[in-house]
Amino acid sequence: MTVDTTALSLPSRIDTVATAAAAVAEFVGRLGVSDEAAFGIDMAVREAVTNAVLHGNRQDDKKSVEITLKSLPDAVEISVHDEGRGFNPEEVPDPTAQENILKTSGRGIFFMRTFMDEVRWSIRPGGGTTVRMVKRR
């Protein structure tokens, strides 16, 4: 079985979130995944791209967000790469802890982990952070 791959390079702007979501919806639509899975992928991609634009690239015009979509035999794999310095995902506070419930931010990574089957961050040797997310079919 061949692996269907799509790659996108988008500017570090807020409207990139919607652009990326539309491209992913089109890609996922071709694969015939369930509506529930497609919803989860959409949520996770929006949050990942939001993080890349806001926290990774800090909306710097000179930096881009690279997105790779792969259709694997048993899963959909989505990678979002930014040019930021990275962070430790284990240090991100739990937004469902009592003291954080009324915070106005900090739920993006929680949603990514909730809606995808695997979420892993890595630092690229050449710089930047990649989050790789997998949704099994």
Next chain:
Amino acid sequence: MAELNINERQAGDVTVLDMSGKITIGEGSVALRTAIRRLLEEGKKRILLNLAGVGYIDSSGIGELVSSYTAIGKDGGQLKLLNLTQKLRDLLTITKLLTVFDVYESEADALNSFK
């Protein structure tokens, strides 16, 4: 078409915002924030958000709901939610916010709860 459409109406001393579209980062979240700030400036502190037409919200939109809730509360007012879609209800459940917000499925019940 705007990402989020907000129609304002008055039911007694409660301001109802009928919302449709998406509350997501950028335009949708900003539209909600702007509407709430304007109402508070106008002294309208009893606000009911009718979310029947909101089929999608992201973490930014949820953050904006929380921000609205706390801003109105600090101003001595009340924010309540009406007609959550299943998706929105699910998201508020997993974020443990469903127990924070006062949520109604009937507009009459929601309006009566402000009295």
